[in-house]
Amino acid sequence: MKRVGSVGDRPERRVRGVEALAGSGRDFPKRRGYGYNRPMTIHFDLHTTDPASGARLGTLHTPHGAVPTPLFAPVGTQATVKTMTPRDLRSLGAGLILANTYHLFLRPGADLVQRMGGLHGFMDWDGPILTDSGGYQVFSLAHMRKLDADGVTFRSHIDGSLQRFTPESVMETEQKLGADIAMCLDECPDPLDRAANERALLRTHAWAARCRAAHTRPDQALFGIVQGGIFPDLRGESARFLAELDFPGYAVGGLAVGETKAQMIATLAHTCPLLPSAKPRYLMGVGAPEDILEAVAQGIDLFDCVLPTRIARNGALLTHAGRLNIRNAQHAAAPQPVEEGCTCYTCQHFSRAYLRHLFKAGETLGLHLATLHNLHFMLRLMEQIRAAIADGSFVAFKERFLAGYQLSDQEARARNRQARRETLAAVA
Numbered sequence: 001m002k003r004v005g006s007v008g009d010r011p012e013r014r015v016r017g018v019e020a021l022a023g024s025g026r027d028f029p030k031r032r033g034y035g036y037n038r039p040m041t042i043h044f045d046l047h048t049t050d051p052a053s054g055a056r057l058g059t060l061h062t063p064h065g066a067v068p069t070p071l072f073a074p075v076g077t078q079a080t081v082k083t084m085t086p087r088d089l090r091s092l093g094a095g096l097i098l099a100n101t102y103h104l105f106l107r108p109g110a111d112l113v114q115r116m117g118g119l120h121g122f123m124d125w126d127g128p129i130l131t132d133s134g135g136y137q138v139f140s141l142a143h144m145r146k147l148d149a150d151g152v153t154f155r156s157h158i159d160g161s162l163q164r165f166t167p168e169s170v171m172e173t174e175q176k177l178g179a180d181i182a183m184c185l186d187e188c189p190d191p192l193d194r195a196a197n198e199r200a201l202l203r204t205h206a207w208a209a210r211c212r213a214a215h216t217r218p219d220q221a222l223f224g225i226v227q228g229g230i231f232p233d234l235r236g237e238s239a240r241f242l243a244e245l246d247f248p249g250y251a252v253g254g255l256a257v258g259e260t261k262a263q264m265i266a267t268l269a270h271t272c273p274l275l276p277s278a279k280p281r282y283l284m285g286v287g288a289p290e291d292i293l294e295a296v297a298q299g300i301d302l303f304d305c306v307l308p309t310r311i312a313r314n315g316a317l318l319t320h321a322g323r324l325n326i327r328n329a330q331h332a333a334a335p336q337p338v339e340e341g342c343t344c345y346t347c348q349h350f351s352r353a354y355l356r357h358l359f360k361a362g363e364t365l366g367l368h369l370a371t372l373h374n375l376h377f378m379l380r381l382m383e384q385i386r387a388a389i390a391d392g393s394f395v396a397f398k399e400r401f402l403a404g405y406q407l408s409d410q411e412a413r414a415r416n417r418q419a420r421r422e423t424l425a426a427v428a
């Protein structure tokens with residue numbers, strides 16, 4: 001039963017649904033364990049903090065189920081994780097999915113998504129969803145936007161039409177999309193430009209307060225975003241300002257967009273201890289395995305990135321030894337799977353030779369199978385991280401993983417930048 005055509009906020013729907021449950025049971029489909037007593041708000045249980053690092057083990061409770069942290073969220077920019085059905089994602093063990101407000105605002109529009117039951121109903125994903133604010137996309141299209149104190153005016157990359165975001169309009173859009181977690185509109189400047197970060201911080205803070213005031217949906221949590229580039233005093237100021245607004249969660253924004261890996265880690269090491277320890281911490285746009293391990297060690301709980309899915313569609317497959325390019329001639333007659341011992345569907349059934357053939361022939365099954373493997377790799381890595389934190393072996397696990405995983409710092413940063421750029425162009 002699909003929630004198509006009925007209107008209204010989820011709180012109303014839930015009330016009607018409870019009544020319906022007592023009666024006919026119509027209009028309130030029960031699916032795979034997400035019952036009617038699910039919590040209306042987000043809350044976070046912090047179970048343990050690794051004494052040997054800052055790594056944290058927790059559970060994030062949302063209106064669409066509880067997910068363990070540290071967690072990696074696959075990105076479904078256009079309300080779809082490319083080439084994956086929700087059934088695929090569920091079977092992979094995905095918890096939280098990310099969708100993009102900028103893209104969905106432009107097409108198909110938040111009103112339509114709301115009429116189709118919000119993002120959960122529209123894309124038929126009954127687990128937790130997070131929407132970013134779209135600010136990053138707008139600010140990355142620098143030649144197309146005009147910034148003022150009240151908001152930002154920009155041109156649609158689809159049809160060139162003039163559009164505008166204000167903190168209030170973004171809150172309205174995110175509440176219509178209806179994700180479990182919404183993000184504040186923020187300004188994301190070059191992390192190395194001190195003057196730009198000083199200016200942007202004032203605006204980001206003013207907008208955070210306006211977003212907080214405009215956000216009213218009780219079954220959706222609004223997270224604040226700490227900015228300040230690589231500058232410790234600005235990050236500190238931002239963390240303190242946002243903590244006073246008392247958000248249910250905090251993101252660290254403006255990283256993995258041009259700074260070195262050492263600068264990113266130093267910024268996290270400075271910023272994380274300033275954030276309220278009882279609230280979840282989300283590092284936006286970071287998803288390379290080696291970066292996730294370092295950030296977990298600094299106390300980050302949530303991650304998202306297009307990287308694993310994007311590189312999969314280019315034929316780049318994640319293994320414990322590093323990245324494998326399936327298009328390489330050396331795999332032409334290779335009977336073994338992408339990675340020996342991998343329990344994903346792709347590795348259980350198909351040789352490297354077959355995958356390479358699919359990519360060389362331009363067959364769409366190749367994109368699907370590669371994405372399946374990369375998401376399995378990432379979600380399994382997060383499971384291993386959580387298990388290692390639980391038994392006190394996280395630091396040893398991290399060192400062992402990084403020792404075997406061959407990737408230069410430069411490559412990692414370039415990949416992340418590319419992945420972020422690809423988010424903007426994700427119109428295929």
Ligand SMILES: [Zn+2]
Pocket residue numbers: 338339342343344345346347348373376
């Ligand atoms: Zn595999």
